Amino acid sequence: MATIQTLPITAPVLPKGYTPPAASSSSRLSAPHPTGHRVLLPVGQAHLNHLKLALHHAHDFDSFDAHLA
Amino acid sequence: MSTTPVPNGSAVGSSEGSSLPPIVGINFGNSYASIAVFTKEGVAECIANEEGERQIACAISFQGEEIYIGNQATHQLVKNAKNTITGFRNLLGKKFSEIPQSQLQSTKSAPVIQHPDIPDEPAYKVQILQPAPSPLPPSTQPSAFTTPAASQAATPRSEPVPAERILTVSEVNTMFLASLVESAENFLGKKGLGAVITVPTAFTEAQKDALEKAATDAGVHVLQLLDEAGAAAVTTTSDIWAAELPADRTQLIVDLGSSSLALTLLSIRSGLAFVLASSHTTSVGGDQIDEKLIRFFAADFTKKTKVPLAVCPATDIADQRAEARLRLAIEHTKRTISASPGAATCSVESLKDGLDYTGSINRLRFDLLARPVYSAVADAVKALLESAQVDAHHVDELVYVGGSASLPGLDEALITDAGFAEDVATPFARGTVVGGGVGDPTTVLARGCAVQGALLASIPDDERHREVRAAYQRGGKGNEVQATQRTVGVLVPGAEVKVEGGLGGVWIPVVHKETALPARRTVRFDVELAEDAPALAFEVWEVTESIRVEK
Ligand SMILES: Nc1ncnc2c1ncn2[C@@H]1O[C@H](COP(=O)(O)OP(=O)(O)OP(=O)(O)O)[C@@H](O)[C@H]1O
Ligand SMILES: [Mg+2]
Numbered sequence: 001m002a003t004i005q006t007l008p009i010t011a012p013v014l015p016k017g018y019t020p021p022a023a024s025s026s027s028r029l030s031a032p033h034p035t036g037h038r039v040l041l042p043v044g045q046a047h048l049n050h051l052k053l054a055l056h057h058a059h060d061f062d063s064f065d066a067h068l069a
Numbered sequence: 070m071s072t073t074p075v076p077n078g079s080a081v082g083s084s085e086g087s088s089l090p091p092i093v094g095i096n097f098g099n100s101y102a103s104i105a106v107f108t109k110e111g112v113a114e115c116i117a118n119e120e121g122e123r124q125i126a127c128a129i130s131f132q133g134e135e136i137y138i139g140n141q142a143t144h145q146l147v148k149n150a151k152n153t154i155t156g157f158r159n160l161l162g163k164k165f166s167e168i169p170q171s172q173l174q175s176t177k178s179a180p181v182i183q184h185p186d187i188p189d190e191p192a193y194k195v196q197i198l199q200p201a202p203s204p205l206p207p208s209t210q211p212s213a214f215t216t217p218a219a220s221q222a223a224t225p226r227s228e229p230v231p232a233e234r235i236l237t238v239s240e241v242n243t244m245f246l247a248s249l250v251e252s253a254e255n256f257l258g259k260k261g262l263g264a265v266i267t268v269p270t271a272f273t274e275a276q277k278d279a280l281e282k283a284a285t286d287a288g289v290h291v292l293q294l295l296d297e298a299g300a301a302a303v304t305t306t307s308d309i310w311a312a313e314l315p316a317d318r319t320q321l322i323v324d325l326g327s328s329s330l331a332l333t334l335l336s337i338r339s340g341l342a343f344v345l346a347s348s349h350t351t352s353v354g355g356d357q358i359d360e361k362l363i364r365f366f367a368a369d370f371t372k373k374t375k376v377p378l379a380v381c382p383a384t385d386i387a388d389q390r391a392e393a394r395l396r397l398a399i400e401h402t403k404r405t406i407s408a409s410p411g412a413a414t415c416s417v418e419s420l421k422d423g424l425d426y427t428g429s430i431n432r433l434r435f436d437l438l439a440r441p442v443y444s445a446v447a448d449a450v451k452a453l454l455e456s457a458q459v460d461a462h463h464v465d466e467l468v469y470v471g472g473s474a475s476l477p478g479l480d481e482a483l484i485t486d487a488g489f490a491e492d493v494a495t496p497f498a499r500g501t502v503v504g505g506g507v508g509d510p511t512t513v514l515a516r517g518c519a520v521q522g523a524l525l526a527s528i529p530d531d532e533r534h535r536e537v538r539a540a541y542q543r544g545g546k547g548n549e550v551q552a553t554q555r556t557v558g559v560l561v562p563g564a565e566v567k568v569e570g571g572l573g574g575v576w577i578p579v580v581h582k583e584t585a586l587p588a589r590r591t592v593r594f595d596v597e598l599a600e601d602a603p604a605l606a607f608e609v610w611e612v613t614e615s616i617r618v619e620k
Contacts, residue, residue, distance in 0.1 A: 009594040012563035036549040038343045041299040046340025059587050
């Protein structure tokens with residue numbers, strides 16, 4: 001299971017008459033840095049999990065969760 | 070008297086000991102090394118060697134028939150420097166012709182020479198005493214001749230004979246590593262340990278090969294050579310270090326040793342780490358603090374005794390010896406300055422002309438002396454952040470590694486000079502920089518190596534995990550990742566005034582920039598609801614974060 005981060009935040013009451021802004025239909029998330037621009041340090045449990053997720057579970061978190069359960 | 074022999078102590082570990090992983094983590098610095106093992110289930114600690122040292126000087130000294138390794142060897146630098154070898158780690162994997170002339174001769178080590186037989190191989194030549202060959206035992210063969218019976222009196226052992234011994238750099242490193250491993254084996258009561266060993270980021274492949282060979286020759290099974298920053302990351306992402314820190318943070322590792330400064334800016338994201346930027350220089354280090362301190366105490370000695378003493382540099386032999394004695398003594402002075410806010414003393418018996426010396430220095434005065442070094446570190450930090458285009462306020466955590474980073478004055482100077490946020494997380498602020506404790510900068514690397522070793526040892530040795538294990542070999546694949554460029558989070562709209570150019574409401578970053586993909590985050594936070602019209606709305610945004618300076 002993913003660890004849940006509990007944040008010390010209380011979100012405010014929704015203002016009266018709030019209308020969601022319209023996102024333009026062309027808006028997209030920025031592209032990530034290209035592969036190889038960043039290189040993981042091969043250390044720690046999180047890294048081992050990252051490798052197993054890639055090599056044994058084809059990047060499928062649910063499959064990895066099921067394996068750990 | 071009892072007739073059953075009682076063993077005088079035993080090297081066998083406690084019964085709990087046998088369940089501990091047979092792993093040693095080795096921080097192999099150029100001037101000091103340290104070792105860590107698991108002392109309890111899940112707890113890696115830096116342990117002392119048989120001499121009671123946790124910081125073990127990388128020094129080997131030959132004195133007659135004796136060989137000293139570690140801090141005892143450094144004491145030989147006063148009168149027996151030419152048979153005392155230091156600085157050998159940095160020469161690993163180097164050809165003789167690659168070593169700069171200036172490094173061949175030093176007052177702090179036996180000279181480096183060209184090996185007499187192996188082409189372009191650096192070596193050391195030391196004078197030793199070889200035990201004389203033992204006299205032959207009396208013959209047990211019956212003799213056909215009637216000779217007088219041999220005397221039964223023990224033949225006096227003849228004097229050991231002076232000899233020359235040539236050691237390659239590799240052999241010296243092997244000897245030293247073997248002594249470290251032996252200390253760990255004695256502690257754990259097990260042999261055949263697996264080891265994870267630190268390696269400086271600046272080491273070439275040839276140097277890594279040489280380190281691996283020296284370690285293998287010392288009888289250890291090398292599980293991984295770990296970049297120093299990697300070893301630090303293991304420790305700083307473990308629960309004992311990071312339980313109260315955000316899982317996603319930008320971390321600056323400041324490693325100040327004796328002869329070098331290494332800076333590494335890391336993105337830490339739920340335990341996954343990668344380097345954003347790094348720098349290394351050999352022009353800043355604890356050695357410069359030593360020089361100032363030695364000059365300070367030498368001047369004080371002259372003031373008190375009227376005996377002239379010229380040090381750093383010292384030219385005549387009496388001054389050179391006095392300088393060497395002071396250099397040994399200030400190790401204690403510096404550690405006291407780090408450990409407590411009071412004044413620290415420096416005592417040397419027979420410093421010069423048979424005169425003893427005792428002096429002291431308070432923290433204020435010490436920090437004044439060390440200030441140029443602190444400033445040089447701050448300048449290097451500023452240069453690194455600028456090259457990485459990261460604002461000092463975006464650094465969430467400072468991590469200190471290396472002996473000289475134990476000085477609280479460095480932390481203070483760095484935070485003000487380099488402009489970090491006042492609440493930037495540091496082990497000094499958390500109060501964990503206590504000798505041998507969680508935040509002790511001299512233990513961070515060795516403990517990280519031990520933890521990593523245990524993790525690697527837990528990977529099953531089967532076909533399914535072949536690729537996983539291969540990723541930890543040198544040049545291993547699978548570590549190149551895509552990472553996000555911008556932070557994605559949710560904005561919960563609120564009634565507050567909008568900051569100009571910003572968004573109104575409460576912004577909750579969820580996937581931070583510089584997060585390796587694929588990533589998954591689950592966050593929980595409280596929401597206030599209006600009684601009459603309970604509703605929650607949030608917007609998903611990708612943002613460019615900036616810093617607002619409140620005037
Ligand atoms: N508690 C302390 N307070 C201040 N200085 C210390 C303390 N402990 C060790 N030192 C100093 O730290 C230096 C050694 O640091 P470290 O062991 O990190 O060096 P190293 O990694 O072997 O060397 P380098 O990285 O420069 O090649 C020495 O100058 C030593 O005197
Ligand atoms: Mg170092």
